Amino acid sequence: MLSLPRDCLLQKDIRFGYAQCNFIPFILLLSPGIVFAHYGPIWRQQRKFSHSTLRHFGLGKLSLEPKIIEEFKYVKEEIQKHGGNPFSPFPIISNAVSNIICSLCFGQRFEYNNSDFKKMLDLMSRGLEISINSQILLINICSWLYYLPFGLFKEMRQIEKDLTVFLKGIIREHREALDKENPQDFIDMYLLHMEEEMKSNSNSSFDEDYLFHIIGDLFIAGTDTTTNTLLWCLLYMSLNPEVQEKVQKEIEKVIGPDRAPSLTDKVHMPYTEATIMEVQRMSVVVPFGIPHMTSEKTTLQGYTIPKGTLIIANLWAVHRDPAIWENPKNFSPERFLDEEGKLIKREYFIPFGIGKRVCMGEQLAKMELFLMFVSLMQNFIFTFPKDSKKPIMTGKFGLTLSPYPFNVIVSKR
Template identity: 75%
Template sequence: MQKHGGDPFNPFPIVNNAVSNIICSMCFGQRFDYTNSEFKKMLDFMSRGLEICLNNQLQLVNICSWLYYLPFGPFKELRQIEKDITTFLKKIIKDHRESLDVENPQDFIDMYLLHVEEEKKNNSNSSFNEDYLFYIIGDLFIAGTDTTTNSLLWCLLYMSLNPDVQDKVHEEIERVIGADRAPSLTDKAQMPYTEATIMEVQRLTMVVPLSIPHMTSEKTVLQGYTIPKGTVIIPNLWSVHRDPAIWEKPDDFNPNRFLDDQGQVMKKETFIPFGIGEAGVYGRAAGKDGTVPHVCEPDAEFHICFT
């Protein structure tokens, strides 16, 4: 951002690269230079794969699983992307296996490989194997990179459109963090207004408007409606966060709705931007907690405006 000076620029590639590198550090134990061709290629694969999965045609796979194997259209392209991502990850996993230090694991892949070996020794019937590692890393990237990147971009936009809010956040950052160190998650407890601002941005924008599909394990009745066993349920999180029966003036941007009379953050059961249950745990951690230091750093150093 500093390189652009006061000139306008598109923040997406900068933000996306920065967030993705955090996931890379956690999974691979290394960061990639933004100009690294393999890194850029992998991000393109992940982004395109997610875009295809949101395609209306791909949604039909949840109903007719055989559609996934059709030899044309987005189905064929998605399978090719999965192969390309798998090839990239296999090389990294191979390098980790060769350099693995049992006494000193360095990252998520090391920990996973060690656990696979333990499972082989203790449980020959365990389904815990290396094949699942590809899917887990993919989930980490999608849950962590996409949600955090989009939340950050929306935060930058709302800051630029609401300079009074930006000034309050800036003042809080200066008071708590100052200019001599980088922000960390431990600062969050002392920065209620900044946290409330991020929560309000996430409530308004809903980076995941429709939550992860669930399925009923048994027949149930909800508010007079009978839902048969095996029904696919897709929660509409956008509706929850724009419901005027729950939120006063839901279309207005107002961080104060998340603050009590003492200026501390109020935890609301109706605030569920990443869904509920265990399936949304990582999305919440990455999308909410991971956004805090990323918002603090640019807002501490720059005045953000929209052109």
């Protein structure tokens, strides 16, 4: 295993991007899918279809805005139930973010008091947290460890089983109720495309098994990463009230107190955008990106790297490199602004990765982050409870980097 140097990552060298390897047991749920599948014709077909279908349902388009803004109304209601008492924002934010991807993929959203759905979100978070535990990683050496009937091994298998039942149940419901003349979501479109493919190509890669893995990709990756980023946003805002105040002043100036935000506002809100970017730089919710594998024998900085070597891109190190960022441990949105207060594009700011394996959900994540973050700042002031201990800011390390549990106090603006 080799930790991919920053320069190699930015070169987008095709030798380091052609194939990937499933080296974490939890990924069995996601593989082959899109995120962790080997690069090749099948991956290209599936990714192209997935991207075009998601765009059909609003990915990266203003047409998706109303769905996100509508979901925030439920977030607002849930937050207001707590009054001025400290509470954990984790379940509310997780449910809201997941509902956006669920509406695109499943054609439905889930109520915040839906115990079964809350269980799925908790299981997903737990699975990502323990997936790179040292015990679990031993499975890469001794695969039979995966079937041990105790400890983390048993817990991981149960998580995969429960999530599999949940996702396959949704696919089954769609298959039984499919209206060929009126597809409602990603699953419907995939099932219709699958039927067409089978008529002309008996070896088509489009089948229900692949659909299951893609849905796993979208549901798990699409929920966890954006959820954690928004939670980091709330934590940093509650710990940095002066930054929160600047964001809110910009919101008042550009949007006002009542109008819902729009992506068209983003260009007029450089400080708010810089704040989101600084949270992403500090937190790096996917610290090691997506694992790659060399497609051929190659040489890097004098080292010979055999074909099939697992490559890890240390995105966390890129975003904390003191040779690139001045005082990288300090939270400072101003580093993304020039002297005139205009947004600066930084070459080494790559929270979604780069190259052929760049996150397919980048556009959706950016939409959700901006609209949700602005809506939260527009409506509420977030304060860290005075009697609470500040959480460890390095975060909980797993396949993704989530903040440690924390509470906030919310007051209405």
